Amino acid sequence: MAKYSRLHGSVGLISLANPPVNALSSVVRHAISEKVAKAFRDPEVTCVVICGENGVFCGGADIREFASTMRGPPLVPMIDAIEEGEKPVVAAIEGVAFGGGLELALGCHYRIAHYKARVGLPEVTLGLLPAAGGTQRLPRLTGVAPALQLITTGRHVAAPEALKLGIVDQVTEQNTVEVAVQFAKSVVGQALHNRRLSLRQLSCPPDGLFEETMAQIKQRARGAVAPIACVQAVKAAATLPFKAGMDKERDLMATLFNSGQAKALQYSFFAQRSVAKWNLPNGAHSGISKARAVHRAAVIGLGTMGRGIVVSLVRAGISVIAMETNEKQLHTGKKMVIAILEKDAQKHNAAPRADLVHFTERLSDLSNVDLVIEAVYEDMVLKKDIFKQLSMICKPDAFLCTNTSALNVDELAAVTGRPEMVVGMHFFAPAHVMKLLEVVYGQHSSPEAVATAMQLGKRLGKVSVAVGNCPGFVGNRMMKLYVEQAHFLLEEGATPEQVDEALEEFGFAMGIFKVSDLSGLDVGWRVRKEAGLTGAGVDWKEPPRRRQGRRYSPLADLLCEKGHLGQKTSRGWYLYEKPGGRDPKPDQGLHSFLVEYRSKYGLKARRIDKDEVLERCLFSLINEGFCILDDGIASGPEDVDVIYVHGYGWPRHRGGPMFYADMVGLSKVLERLEFYHQAHPDVPYLKPSPLLRKLVRNGSPPIREWREFLKRPHSHL
Ligand SMILES: CCCCCCCCCCCCC/C=C/C(=O)SCCNC(=O)CCNC(=O)[C@H](O)C(C)(C)COP(=O)(O)OP(=O)(O)OC[C@H]1O[C@@H](n2cnc3c(N)ncnc32)[C@H](O)[C@@H]1OP(=O)(O)O
Numbered sequence: 001m002a003k004y005s006r007l008h009g010s011v012g013l014i015s016l017a018n019p020p021v022n023a024l025s026s027v028v029r030h031a032i033s034e035k036v037a038k039a040f041r042d043p044e045v046t047c048v049v050i051c052g053e054n055g056v057f058c059g060g061a062d063i064r065e066f067a068s069t070m071r072g073p074p075l076v077p078m079i080d081a082i083e084e085g086e087k088p089v090v091a092a093i094e095g096v097a098f099g100g101g102l103e104l105a106l107g108c109h110y111r112i113a114h115y116k117a118r119v120g121l122p123e124v125t126l127g128l129l130p131a132a133g134g135t136q137r138l139p140r141l142t143g144v145a146p147a148l149q150l151i152t153t154g155r156h157v158a159a160p161e162a163l164k165l166g167i168v169d170q171v172t173e174q175n176t177v178e179v180a181v182q183f184a185k186s187v188v189g190q191a192l193h194n195r196r197l198s199l200r201q202l203s204c205p206p207d208g209l210f211e212e213t214m215a216q217i218k219q220r221a222r223g224a225v226a227p228i229a230c231v232q233a234v235k236a237a238a239t240l241p242f243k244a245g246m247d248k249e250r251d252l253m254a255t256l257f258n259s260g261q262a263k264a265l266q267y268s269f270f271a272q273r274s275v276a277k278w279n280l281p282n283g284a285h286s287g288i289s290k291a292r293a294v295h296r297a298a299v300i301g302l303g304t305m306g307r308g309i310v311v312s313l314v315r316a317g318i319s320v321i322a323m324e325t326n327e328k329q330l331h332t333g334k335k336m337v338i339a340i341l342e343k344d345a346q347k348h349n350a351a352p353r354a355d356l357v358h359f360t361e362r363l364s365d366l367s368n369v370d371l372v373i374e375a376v377y378e379d380m381v382l383k384k385d386i387f388k389q390l391s392m393i394c395k396p397d398a399f400l401c402t403n404t405s406a407l408n409v410d411e412l413a414a415v416t417g418r419p420e421m422v423v424g425m426h427f428f429a430p431a432h433v434m435k436l437l438e439v440v441y442g443q444h445s446s447p448e449a450v451a452t453a454m455q456l457g458k459r460l461g462k463v464s465v466a467v468g469n470c471p472g473f474v475g476n477r478m479m480k481l482y483v484e485q486a487h488f489l490l491e492e493g494a495t496p497e498q499v500d501e502a503l504e505e506f507g508f509a510m511g512i513f514k515v516s517d518l519s520g521l522d523v524g525w526r527v528r529k530e531a532g533l534t535g536a537g538v539d540w541k542e543p544p545r546r547r548q549g550r551r552y553s554p555l556a557d558l559l560c561e562k563g564h565l566g567q568k569t570s571r572g573w574y575l576y577e578k579p580g581g582r583d584p585k586p587d588q589g590l591h592s593f594l595v596e597y598r599s600k601y602g603l604k605a606r607r608i609d610k611d612e613v614l615e616r617c618l619f620s621l622i623n624e625g626f627c628i629l630d631d632g633i634a635s636g637p638e639d640v641d642v643i644y645v646h647g648y649g650w651p652r653h654r655g656g657p658m659f660y661a662d663m664v665g666l667s668k669v670l671e672r673l674e675f676y677h678q679a680h681p682d683v684p685y686l687k688p689s690p691l692l693r694k695l696v697r698n699g700s701p702p703i704r705e706w707r708e709f710l711k712r713p714h715s716h717l
Pocket residue numbers: 020021023059060061062063064070075096098099100101122123126128129130131132253254257258270273274
């Protein structure tokens with residue numbers, strides 16, 4: 001929809017009215033075309049202003065329409081008609097002008113933006129390109145290099161930067177529509193020729209710009225096709241006349257439009273929004289659960305995780321008590337937190353927010369905070385002791401949260417006098433950088449506690465997903481099997497390089513062995529010791545490569561025992577030039593170690609191809625994802641996928657593990673899991689999950705229908 005009115009007798013005002021973001025649905029496109037034609041026809045009207053209702057200009061084309069055949073008037077002729085008009089048209093931009101919204105504004109002759117507005121062409125993040133003239137008009141406005149950067153990354157810019165780039169003509173702190181109306185009246189009668197971007201000549205781009213950008217993209221966006229098409233389209237703008245450039249833009253869009261990557265990225269867009277609408281098995285959900293405001297928070301433990309959490313809270317403007325009993329750790333933590341905050345301040349040209357943090361060694365200082373996040377190392381005894389004390393010290397309505405990555409939240413809640421106020425807030429390292437937050441609800445967590453943790457996550461700029469309580473929750477529970485399969489592949493004949501290469505070709509930024517070197521092999525070692533899989537708790541009566549009745553690979557433990565902990569010790573699965581080195585090199589010593597290991601256990605090395613690497617690593621992870629859905633630990637496949645994309649480096653253009661399973665075909669996943677389970681009967685998790693079988697039995701419905709096959713939440717409220 002779009003509304004039309006006449007202001008001051010001579011200004012035609014067209015307001016897009018399609019809440020919440022005025023997306024350009026077919027109805028809206030139809031209405032805009034009609035209202036523009038009406039304004040152009042009306043002899044009383046001398047100029048036109050286009051704006052959006054509710055403080056938003058336009059969030060772009062309606063992404064939901066991409067799933068079916070596009071109907072209604074197309075965008076390109078509509079925008080061309082505005083540009084070709086003989087009356088000046090001014091876009092009044094409030095909120096956002098994204099994608100097709102900005103392309104519409106680029107078709108107008110002038111653009112006035114509110115100082116808080118943002119503009120951008122994020123189509124590439126949806127696996128597309130700005131195919132309503134964006135790739136041809138923006139370079140003609142800003143020059144090729146800035147346009148290329150904006151279009152290939154999808155970066156948004158705030159109005160002041162847009163003004164510097166020449167995207168908007170004026171920025172205002174006043175009522176944008178009123179300013180645009182006055183502006184429109186002031187330009188009536190001026191020649192429009194120069195204002196029609198399609199007629200502008202482009203100056204030559206710097207030498208090598210396209211080649212350099214292409215190389216960066218291949219490095220950064222492993223396997224993603226849309227950024228490459230964006231480069232080709234902008235290159236067409238720089239080398240061809242406007243009309244031929246538009247043809248190229250359309251042809252490139254046609255190849256992207258129905259691609260699997262576009263489907264995956266658009267799925268990801270909606271999945272990310274759907275996880276905010278959480279619901280729990282007990283019937284609690286985001287629609288009825290109210291969050292409490294958090295004014296003062298506390299973080300216990302100033303190791304890597306604690307520091308990152310403190311920084312995140314301060315960035316959100318929340319005052320924090322940062323507590324650490326170890327004097328040296330307190331000193332180091334304080335120094336590092338302040339350094340990050342100062343760097344932030346420099347970047348944003350603002351005063352550092354260190355005044356929001358109070359560092360202390362005393363737990364008693366936490367008596368008045370609204371919410372505590374415990375981030376000490378993974379030791380249940382220590383954590384229980386802290387929670388017992390917190391329960392006595394903190395005010396009765398304070399929420400008590402744990403950043404545990406795998407331990408039982410209910411066990412911690414049980415030692416407090418307020419189990420309903422206890423939830424997990426599992427951040428990912430480094431917590432001030434990583435987007436993901438798993439909010440872990442326990443048996444007794446109140447809807448208010450979950451809502452508060454989810455709301456706090458949003459305030460910290462995280463993508464928060466509510467998950468149930470089980471060892472490893474969602475992310476780490478799945479990850480464990482993926483890592484284990486990678487280790488088994490080494491036993492059977494692969495090298496870390498072969499496994500990592502297959503995973504990186506798939507789209508992961510780093511293969512699993514490089515990740516392990518980066519985070520330190522001792523992290524998993526500690527977890528395995530805690531689980532009785534290695535160290536003092538092991539039942540040595542079992543055969544050497546079996547633990548707790550199933551296959552086990554002690555490879556990583558053996559490396560840890562040798563002190564090969566990864567980058568920090570210069571050796572792990574790879575070799576580094578020095579401790580702390582970042583550049584992994586194949587390690588001949590490790591290869592010989594693998595040969596000796598296989599010979600010691602009578603294992604015959606065989607050739608393992610890339611398909612097997614992917615199937616063994618990814619299908620075992622996916623199978624666990626189905627078990628998690630069946631157990632009700634995640635409420636839908638989108639939750640699992642969002643966790644993997646935002647916390648575990650799953651390539652976004654592949655949607656997530658569950659989406660990938662849908663793409664590959666559920667019967668194929670089932671068939672391969674059956675095959676591998678038969679070949680490895682001592683690996684129980686390769687046995688296909690009952691939910692996967694059920695879905696295949698029901699004709700492999702598309703992912704959007706899987707929720708119908710999950711156990712229904714039943715309200716205990
Ligand atoms: C044979 C092949 C033929 C090929 C030819 C094909 C022809 C097709 C050519 C078409 C040419 C297209 C060129 C243009 C393309 C585009 O414009 S693509 C869209 C680009 N825009 C975006 O990517 C913006 C996406 N949205 C956002 O970034 C944010 O939503 C926002 C606008 C900044 C608002 O943020 P916030 O206030 O935080 O709210 P949200 O929660 O994110 O969103 C609120 C609800 O609105 C829904 N929504 C948002 N944007 C869109 C959209 N563009 N389309 C549809 N729906 C949208 C969002 O899902 C939320 O919905 P609910 O969860 O249901 O509340």
